[in-house]
Amino acid sequence: MPLEIESIVLENLYAAEETFALRIFAPGIAKQAKPGQFVMLSVTGKFLRRPISIAAVSGGRLTLLVRIVGKGTQELSQVSRNTKLKMLGPLGNPFNIPTGGAFLVGGGIGVAPLIFFSNLLKSLNIEHRPLYGEKCGKYVISRRFLPDGVEIFTEDGSKGTIGTVLSGLPNEVATPVYGCGPGKMIEAMIQQSSKFISTVEVSMEQRMACGYGVCQGCAIETKSGYKLVCKDGPIFPLQEIIIK
Amino acid sequence: MKNMLDVQIGRLTLRNPLILASGTAGFGFEMENLFGLNNVGAIVTKTITVEPRIGNPPPRVCETPCGMLNSIGLANPGLITFKNDIIPELKKLDTKIIVSVGGENEDEYCEIVNELRSVSHIAAFELNLSCPNVVRGGINLGKNPKIVQDFIYKLKTITDKPLWSKLSPQTSDILSLSLASQAGGADAVVIANTIPGMAINIWTREPMLGGITGGLSGAAIHPVAVALVYSLRNKLEIPIIGCGGITKPEDAIELILAGADAIQLGSGNFIDSLLPIKTIEFMKEYLNKCEFNSIKEIVGKIKLKT
Structure with missing residues (x-):
């Protein structure tokens, strides 16, 4: 059941260029949250709340990775420790958990829910390969927030392997694939859908x-x-x- | 003290004057998960039309200064699904259910009211004469006082249930439309709906909404609603239900002081799902603090300098 709470910002950390990580104390939401779900976050001076994917859960804390894409996220990037944020969550449906292996494909800030998912799959001993791509290296999120064993791709090759995140997939993918990223990435996945033999879920x-x-x-x-x-x-x- | 919040809207008694506005509370059961609906005076359902409507193309909402635009386009499952699948669920809710009725023409409103008139747990019908997001019907039906009067009169011959007339703020004469609603036999007027609005992304040069224009709601329109309600104060015999831009509990009191017998809370639900409960609690607090015994005592009690 989603909860309407006043959460407390514990930390606001630099994660990459134009990207920050909020560690938030929200035990009721953290307890229920599943990978793929999101919270609605109030932003000072903005009317509508902003939907933000949950990037990790640890104890009673949520980690939210946010990229500055507009005025709302710009405002949110300014919050400091002990700021109270009205929050509703967890909301939405989670990813379905695979039985065998899986590929996780995160494009840009779309990697956020897949970090949480990778953590869960690791705890369940489910083999999987997390792939993460950005346009260029300066946007690549600090490794401290990323799952172990993540394979990094940048389109200009300034960090990790050169190419889009989808170039990390084999020609034929027999295991389930989970993707989250910009419209262009989802579009490319649709174009390449003949290579996916198993299920593909996208956020x-x-x-x-x-x-x-x-x-x-x-x-x-x-x-x-x-x-x-x-x-x-x-x-x-x-x-x-x-x-x- | 126990019943300090109960209000009378025509023949209908509500346990408190807080009503969840149409289109912002779904059919009620979606919100049951967030807070018990046994707290609110009534809920108005999403507008029902005869045929199912898939709604307008996305994006359907966007942020504006102190508010939002929506262009949902009366997405709803249609009369038959509503009657067969949704009404049995509504029976489980512990609050008064008001069904919002929409249509492209008068006949469609008549058909819905006729089909639902004998459903016992529908407490009243709210006639949506003010939706800005549909091509036919909606706002266009509610523009002419004579048409409104005849139309409501006709509906009164079909049903014994109370009829609420929900009017648009986009009118040069809200009083005439309200008086026409009253003359036609409406049991209350709902003042008002969203205000037509538009936003453009100047970099892509595209409208922010798939439906191009939409309805403005939120804090930005609250003073408009207060002024409209105030303009009708002491001029109608039927109750006024104030609706527009309540985003904090004090806003509800403001509308009541301006002349509203009850209030509807809409987009405010989106920014704080506990706002209905907080508002009800604040009403009690306010009455105690200002030494009133009942919410009815403060309706229209704005102090004007003589």
Whole structure:
């Protein structure tokens, strides 16, 4: 059951260029949270809350990795220790847990929910390969936040292997794939879908108002009609997704 | 002291004047998970239309200064699904259920009211005469006082249930439309709905909403709602339900002082899902602090310098 709470910022840490990590005390939410779920976070001076994926859970703390993409996230980047943040969560559906191996594919800040997922799979002794790509090295998130064994890709080769994150996938992928990233990455996954033999789940984004399905504001178009990212997602089967 | 918050909206008694506004509370059960609906006076469902509506193309919401725009487009499962699948669920909710009715023309409103008139746990119908996000019906039906009066009169012949007339703030004469609603037999007016608005991303030159224009809600429109309610104060015999931009408990008291017998809380739910409960608690606190015995005592009690 989602909780409406006043959480407390424990730390606001530099994670990469234009990217910060909030460590937040929110035990009730942390206890329930599953990888793929998100929280709605109030931002000073902004009307709507911002949906932010949960990047890690440890004890009663949540880690949220946030990239500055607009005024809301810019404002959020300024919060300091002991700031109280109104928060609703956890919300949305989690990734389905694979039985055997898996590939986790994170593009840009989309890596956030996959860090949490990788941590869970590791604790369950489920073999998996976390892949993480950025445009260039300065955006690559500090290793302290990333899962062990993560393979890093940059499009300009300034860090890790040169290429997009999808170039890290074999020509034929027999295990489930879990992806989160920008529209272009999801689009490329759709184009390459013939290489995926098993299931592919992707996390989708949309501007959101309520976060729990009542306002119908966060609709995206899918092959079975409009779906709500907050309630029907944010995790969707790749074959359902339409990118325009 | 126990019943200091109960209010009378026509024949309907609500345990408190806080109503969840249409389109911001789904069908109620979605919110049951967040807080018990037994706390609120009533909920107004998402607007129902005869045929299912998939809604407007995304994006459907965007942030604006002190508020938001929405262009949902009355997405709803349609009358038949509502009757067969949703109404049985509504029976489980411990609050008054008001069904919001929409349509492209008068006949569609009549069809819905006729189909649902004998459903016992529907406490009233709210006629959505003010949705800005649909091509036909909505706001266009609620523009002409004569049409509004005849239309409500016609609906009154179909049902014994109370009818609330939800009007748009985008009118040059809210009084005429309210009086017309009253003359037609409406049991209350709901003042008001979202205000038509638009936002453009200047870098992509694209509208921020898939539906291009939308309805503005949130704190930005609260003073508009207060002024509209105030303009109707002492001019109607039927109750006024104030609706617009309540984002903190004090806003609800402000609307009541301006003349609202009850209030609806909408987008404020999105920024704090506990706002309804906090607002109800604040109402009690306010009455105690200001030494009133009942919320009814403060309706329209704005102090004006003579």
